[in-house]
Amino acid sequence: MPPSKTRAPAVEGWFTMDADEPRLLGTRCRACGTYHFPKESFSCRNPGCAGSEFEEVPLSSRGQLWSFTDNRYPPPPPYPAGDPFEPYAIAAVELEREKMVVLGQVVAGVGTERLEIGMPMQLALEPLYEDDAAQYLVWKWRPAA
Amino acid sequence: MAKEVAVLGVGMHPWGKWGRNFVEYGVHAAREALKDAGVAWSEVQFVAGGDTMRNGYPGYVAGASIAQALGWTGAQVASTYGACATGAQAIDVARARILAGLCDVALVVGADTTPKGFFAPTGGERKQDPDWLRFHLLGATNPVYFGLYARRRMELYGATPADFALVKVKNSRHGLGNPNARYKKLYDVEEVMASPVVSDPLRLLDICATSDGGAALVLSSMDFARKRTSKPVRIAAVSTVTPRFPNTVIEMPNFATDSAVAVAAPDTPFRDSIARGAYEQAALGPEDLDLAEVYDLSSALELDWYENVGLCKPGDAEKLIRDGATALGGRIPVNPSGGLACFGEAVPAQAIAQVCELTWQLRGQAAGRQVEGARIGLTVNQGLFGHGSSVIVTA
Numbered sequence: 001m002p003p004s005k006t007r008a009p010a011v012e013g014w015f016t017m018d019a020d021e022p023r024l025l026g027t028r029c030r031a032c033g034t035y036h037f038p039k040e041s042f043s044c045r046n047p048g049c050a051g052s053e054f055e056e057v058p059l060s061s062r063g064q065l066w067s068f069t070d071n072r073y074p075p076p077p078p079y080p081a082g083d084p085f086e087p088y089a090i091a092a093v094e095l096e097r098e099k100m101v102v103l104g105q106v107v108a109g110v111g112t113e114r115l116e117i118g119m120p121m122q123l124a125l126e127p128l129y130e131d132d133a134a135q136y137l138v139w140k141w142r143p144a145a
Numbered sequence: 146m147a148k149e150v151a152v153l154g155v156g157m158h159p160w161g162k163w164g165r166n167f168v169e170y171g172v173h174a175a176r177e178a179l180k181d182a183g184v185a186w187s188e189v190q191f192v193a194g195g196d197t198m199r200n201g202y203p204g205y206v207a208g209a210s211i212a213q214a215l216g217w218t219g220a221q222v223a224s225t226y227g228a229c230a231t232g233a234q235a236i237d238v239a240r241a242r243i244l245a246g247l248c249d250v251a252l253v254v255g256a257d258t259t260p261k262g263f264f265a266p267t268g269g270e271r272k273q274d275p276d277w278l279r280f281h282l283l284g285a286t287n288p289v290y291f292g293l294y295a296r297r298r299m300e301l302y303g304a305t306p307a308d309f310a311l312v313k314v315k316n317s318r319h320g321l322g323n324p325n326a327r328y329k330k331l332y333d334v335e336e337v338m339a340s341p342v343v344s345d346p347l348r349l350l351d352i353c354a355t356s357d358g359g360a361a362l363v364l365s366s367m368d369f370a371r372k373r374t375s376k377p378v379r380i381a382a383v384s385t386v387t388p389r390f391p392n393t394v395i396e397m398p399n400f401a402t403d404s405a406v407a408v409a410a411p412d413t414p415f416r417d418s419i420a421r422g423a424y425e426q427a428a429l430g431p432e433d434l435d436l437a438e439v440y441d442l443s444s445a446l447e448l449d450w451y452e453n454v455g456l457c458k459p460g461d462a463e464k465l466i467r468d469g470a471t472a473l474g475g476r477i478p479v480n481p482s483g484g485l486a487c488f489g490e491a492v493p494a495q496a497i498a499q500v501c502e503l504t505w506q507l508r509g510q511a512a513g514r515q516v517e518g519a520r521i522g523l524t525v526n527q528g529l530f531g532h533g534s535s536v537i538v539t540a
Contacts, residue, residue: 011272011282034391035404038275046407047390066395067300069292069344075284076265078277089345090283092293092395099405101395105283112345117300128282138282 010128010136014038016058017137022125023058024102024139030055035098059102061123062144063093066101068115080129087111091141093121107142120144148426150243151370151377152538154182154363155501158256160327160356160488167200170359171211171256174494178252182363183373189220189363190248193235195255195493196226198267207493208235211254221248229440230385230528231255232360232496233536237383239364249369255493256359263287264355276398276529283400287442288352290397292344295445299346302460304448309351310337311466312444313486319473320483322513325498327356328487337444351444356489360497362504378507379539380500381429384422386533388415397529419533420454420525427537431455434477435519436506438499440526441484451479454525454535473514481506481514496534499524503538 009017016023026037029044031051036044037059044051070089074081089106106115107124122144125137156177158170171194179186194208203210208224225234232255239251263286271277279285298304314334320326332350340350370377388396389411391403396415413421424430431454439450448462456477457465465471471479482488482502485495503522505511519540526534 011278029407032407034407037401045390045403048408067293067297069289069296069347071284071286071289071344072342075280075286076263078266078270078281079284080281081284088284090285090289090293097406099391099393100402101393102401103279103283103285103395103399117296 005130006134008134008136010138015125015139017125019125021061022123022139023061024123026057026059026098027054028057035059035100037100037102060095060097063095063102063121065115065117065119065121066092066094067117068092068106068112070112089115091115091121093141104139104141107140110142114143148244149367149379149381150240151365151367151379152362152500152504153184153365153370153373153377154178154180155504156181156361157325157498157501158359159325160358160491163357165258165357167197167256167258167357167359168203168210168214170357171207171254171361172214174256174359174361175211175215175252175254178361178363184250184363186215187218189218189250189252191239191242191251192220192222193239193251193253194222194224195231195235195497196224197257197493198226199260200258207255211256227385227532227534228528228530229490229492230496230526230532230534231493233383233385233526233534236362236380236497236500236536237385240380240383243364243366250363250365252361252363253497254359254361255497257491257493258357259355259491275400279398279400286344287397288344288347290395291352291443291446292347293395294449295347295443296345298445298448302463304445304463306338306346307334308448308463308466309347309444310334312441312447313337313350315466315472316441316480316484316486319481319514320487323483323487326483326487327354327489347443347445353442353485354489356491358488358491358494358498360494360501362497362500376540378504380536381539382423382426382535382537384419384426384533384535386418386422387531389418396531415533416449416453416527419527420523420535422533423523423535423537429521429537433521434523436478436481436503436516436522438482438484438502438522438524439479441480441486442490444486447479447484450525454523473516478516481511481516496524496526499526500536500538507538507540
């Protein structure tokens with residue numbers, strides 16, 4: 001058996017690599033508390049706030065499904081579509097604490113027929129693509145147990 | 146005194162998949178608009194070009210590229226970009242110069258040549274560019290966002306895929322009479338609902354294509370216009386508003402909405418604020434409209450726009466389409482041109498083309514698709530990265 005490949009994030013610093021309970025990584029403005037994802041690092045997007053200092057925070061790993069759709073056809077590059085292409089769902093999930101909606105793919109094997117707006121969703125990690133050096137992971141949403 | 150400019154001339158290059166240089170479409174549209182206006186190219190003092198991102202350097206300086214092809218005259222120039230709202234940016238720059246008294250006559254022109262299939266980001270690896278990243282990490286194509294909105298509409302208001310199909314059917318009927326439309330085929334609900342699903346619940350025939358095309362306007366001061374014509378059609382408002390924080394609707398190309406932790410969501414969501422900005426400038430309201438051209442990137446999105454521009458209350462758009470209120474002959478015809486459903490999207494030309502259509506309608510020159518007695522029309526459109534676009538045209 002060849003040794004299993006190194007697991008690496010498909011994008012640096014956007015999420016933790018904790019296999020059991022991965023978390024998206026955002027920032028929170030130290031002045032007004034506004035969350036930002038992806039991270040904001042130099043100027044708070046709240047127009048009433050002059051904040052320029054942020055703390056990195058893990059975002060809630062659970063939320064409610066705001067809406068969903070899917071890709072029945074392969075998206076164009078730079079999406080690393082597999083061949084043959086497997087259709088997959090995409091979810092928009094509302095995080096209660098952060099009061100924001102975050103997109104993500106839905107884990108493989110869960111199609112739109114299994115999704116319902118309002119249902120609880122949980123963050124997961126799955127491979128996006130791999131090369132000779134590593135398997136690259138991305139965050140996804142899955143129905144919460 | 147209302148701040149109005151005259152639409153002296155309008156012109157288009159027919160939409161299609163012609164595969165030629167975008168400058169050629171722009172020049173064709175510009176010459177048509179100049180001819181329509183009775184204005185010589187040498188009289189144009191200012192050229193506002195709408196940029197295209199998909200045609201190399203000439204596309205980033207579209208105003209100059211098209212001016213050069215028409216023949217340098219020393220006119221002043223600007224080239225602007227605002228994604229799908231690019232045309233409104235160009236119109237607004239020209240209008241502002243005219244209203245400031247800096248010029249009397251301006252040419253506004255936008256044109257595009259598009260690749261086949263989904264819009265994709267321009268090439269290269271750009272891990273800081275959210276537009277590149279949304280494709281790379283999520284495969285979040287434009288129809289993915291349209292699908293999210295459509296599903297949300299079904300959940301909130303009980304819309305059905307058959308309602309979405311009705312929008313396509315209506316627009317396909319409207320476009321039959323439009324010589325500049327790319328698709329001139331009448332669809333029925335069954336055909337739309339039998340087309341393949343692209344992004345659930347939206348099917349191929351619910352989603353607009355990408356097209357080649359060009360559109361142009363000759364705008365002038367009211368004083369200049371009165372020397373050329375007795376009753377010029379006028380632009381009464383141009384809204385290019387940005388969202389207000391926090392924007393709590395997920396928008397292309399973003400991964401997330403703004404957070405509403407520190408500041409509550411505004412009473413007027415972004416899409417509602419776009420037309421509102423135009424109504425406020427013109428001191429008009431939705432009840433004054435005779436017709437509207439709205440940005441039907443998807444059939445379902447047209448229903449959202451009915452509510453966003455105030456044609457009905459949230460949740461009532463399905464009733465409007467089912468009752469035929471937005472068809473030609475109805476209470477408030479929407480997209481008499483056939484809309485994007487019949488044109489496909491030629492990004493920098495599209496918001497200009499919407500104004501071309503309103504102008505023909507208000508002059509009574511929209512043969513085959515005329516809204517009888519039309520006097521006031523509104524366009525609405527939205528470009529990604531927070532670009533509102535709405536124009537009010539009055540007879």
